Amino acid sequence: MIELQAHAKINLSLEVTGQLKDGYHSLVSLMQLVSLHDTLLFAPAGSISMDTSDPLMTAEGDNNLVMRAAHLLRRTAGVHAGAYITLHKRIPTAAGLGGGSSDAAATLLGLSRLWGLDLPPDELSKLGGMLGSDVPFFFRGPTALVEGRGEQVTPLVLREPFLAVLVCRPYSIPGKTKRLYAGLRPQDMLDGAFTYALAEKLVRGEDIATLPLRNSFERTAFELFPGLGDVRRCMLEAGAGNVHLSGSGPTLYTLFPATAVDRAYSLHEKLQAGGLRSYCVTSVA
Ligand code: C5P
DSSP states (O other): OEEEEEEEEEEEEEEEEEEOTTSOEEEEEEEEEEEEEEEEEEEEESSEEEEESOTTOOTTOTTOHHHHHHHHHHHHHTOOOEEEEEEEOOSOTTSSSOHHHHHHHHHHHHHHHHTTOOOOHHHHHHHHHHHOTTGGGGGTOSEEEEETTTTEEEEOOOOSOEEEEEEOOOOOOTTHHHHHHHTOOGGGOOOSHHHHHHHHHHHHTOOGGGSOOOBTTHHHHHHHSTTHHHHHHHHHHTTOSSOEEOTTSSOEEEEEETTOHHHHHHHHHHHHHTTOOEEEEEBOO
8 A cells, every 4th residue: 555645736926928839828837835735545456446535526537637647657557457546635626726736646656656667757747747737746846947838847945944824715617727828818928037036036045925926817817716806805804915826726825934833823713713714834845
């Protein structure tokens, strides 16, 4: 039996820089793993099957990246063995936290070990890229500059850890990511310079919690997710400094230096008491 943790990510910045010939978009993003995670167990079995604590996830659904990852690896590596996979879900789905992508990456890694393939991260990352644009990052975290459509991942060292309070208001918007990309306008496109400069600051050890951040989806996300502006207002009224969007949303977050545990927890508790789904997390080192 193999057990793996699949961590959530947040985008510290996300600049969409243009549209590629295949319709996908190019981006420059700074991505960071946080402590919130799903847990996956992989046990030997004759065929591939799974059990999950997430009632919304059907075993064979198109959005089930765990099953898709398992079948892709088995097909590509010509394996005949199966696996019984258990997914204990904690990361909210379709929230901009990369939960499904992280589960997919963990599945490729877990099954590569279970089946004795021990594929190198580069190969797993390539397979991951076939499942979703965010997946390759999860083989190179905890901190990385992500470019291309997500497949170019340059690991970085985060010198100054941080705390984050995440707020995930649930929305059910089919094809969410696709719709958010489609909603981008020329004025939302950026050139990546902000993210490159931010990456340098991060590596120099500047405290990210105090820095301004940027996300190309900001305008369109607040248009598409009804009431997201109210969530931001609640966070600001409860004492958050800057409020940022993760990925294409709808998760909003605010950062604190790692030493400000009391302040971060008190904000988290206030938000929860106000009925919001909030998580207090740390950056993964
Ligand atoms: O790769 P993934 O399945 O996460 O992408 C979902 C949708 O988001 C794609 O079908 C595409 O419309 C859009 N997308 C994009 N450019 C990217 C990543 C995603 O246009 N770099």
